[in-house]
Amino acid sequence: MELSVIISTYNSPEWLEKVLIGYSIQSYKDFELIIADDGSDTSTKVLIESFSNKFKQIKHVWHNDVGFRKCEILNKAIAASAADYLVFSDGDCIPRKDFLQIHFDRRKKNHFLSGGYFKLPMSISKTISSNDIETQNCFDLQWLKRQGLKNSFKNNKLSNSLFKTNLLNAITTTQPTWNGHNSSGWRKDILAVNGFDERMKYGGEDREMGERMMNNGIHGIQIRYSAICIHLDHSRGYVNEKDLTYNASIRKETKMSKATWTKFGIEKN
Template sequence: MQLSVIITTYNSPEWLEKVLWGFEAQSYREFEVIIADDGSGEPTHALIETMKATVSYPIQHVWHEDIGFRKCTILNKAIEASQTDYLVFTDGDCIPRKDFLQVHASRREKGHFLSGGYFMLPMSISREITKENILSQDCFRLSWLKAKGLPASFKNSKISVKGGLAEFMNAITPTKATWNGHNVSGWKADILAVNGYDERMRYGALDRELGERLMNKGIKGIQIRYSAICIHLDHSRGYKNTKDINFNKGIRKTTAEEKRTWTDFGIERTHRFPNDPVEQPA
């Protein structure tokens, strides 16, 4: 294996199944999947067991008890469980195009991380996508998406451009290369060198903060948003709130102002923080 793919999930087995079929369709085959599960219930566990016996790639299920939003904690556990030196991160609502991992594998470069994006779908189309649509790659064809009701938009070019045109778009896009948890990859050694994700972080740009520490350490981002394509399935965000977003902004502000390259609240935990949840022993 050359890549470890870390997929976050929480109680969304229908969407997670579609994502796992997306990895079955990959042209690049030297990878493992690690599902970073922030406390999902039995339906997700049952799905993963079924998929383990069905798909052609190995799956690890890294789970902890549901005692609140702890996405960064389960991500750190998944990083520790990974068995390769290069890690690709995505979410359990993002279906990868068949060349997704080939792009990440071929473009990886020492001293850098790769920064991709996603193509957002409405709920109506998200629900319609089937295993067959994923394996045939119909769900990545604009003609198919438009037939299902996708409105015309300049943003549709993100899913349709390829080859040299995709590279040109990567070069001219004003969007900066940042650490985006839905589509990003980097060297495990670099991630460990900044101590992984800050486990104080709640919902709201929690991924970006890790990337900002990497950049403070001299690790540069490479833009691949028009080359490494995934489609984002729609869902509600009941966990989103202003308090948590502002809390995260405060941590990111400190990281920027002090040019921090390390968090004391990551994989190597040297500090605890107020109201830090503690799992009960099994």
């Protein structure tokens, strides 16, 4: 298979089901799906098993729940991946039908792809049904407005115009960074920096790996207006200032030392 798609999740089967439906109808088919599960209960396992006949290959990589260990489970998923090119997203981000095709078509040697997401309020997140995903209503701006979506410049993220999306990618002031909800890169480039730093808690933990990749000569390409996924709303009870400060200190050291390797990644020796 050409792509390994790694999706992180934790005890959110309602959202994960919608995400899995999104991947089951992708226009690009030659991929394996790996669920990087940070300790969910058995309801997530049952859900994943119910989708086993929808994909060429679906893997459930799981470890015990002893707190936020997203970077550790992502590293285990990377180790379990079979393809040369890896796409990363989250279990609360429904991909548009062309999501994987965009990542596949725009991959480039010595580069990674940096995408974004379109964030929905809780009311619309809950409204979206399996039929809305299969018909792609949930990516239609007029349909979303009928559900209560407000006008915003950010609504341009849902454009289907190739000219418009390429223009917006080119003129955006947002720099391409490794965003865990929508990024992709070559497996060898990720292994070359030893994957994610497992010391990291919530807050910039994905970007730190991207910063080591950039220090190692891998450049980002902006696709935030092209590879589209919609982000379902949820609470963030795990966010705290102590962890944010700790993560910021690791990222600062990575930038100052121009680090290309972490001792706390996939390889531990």
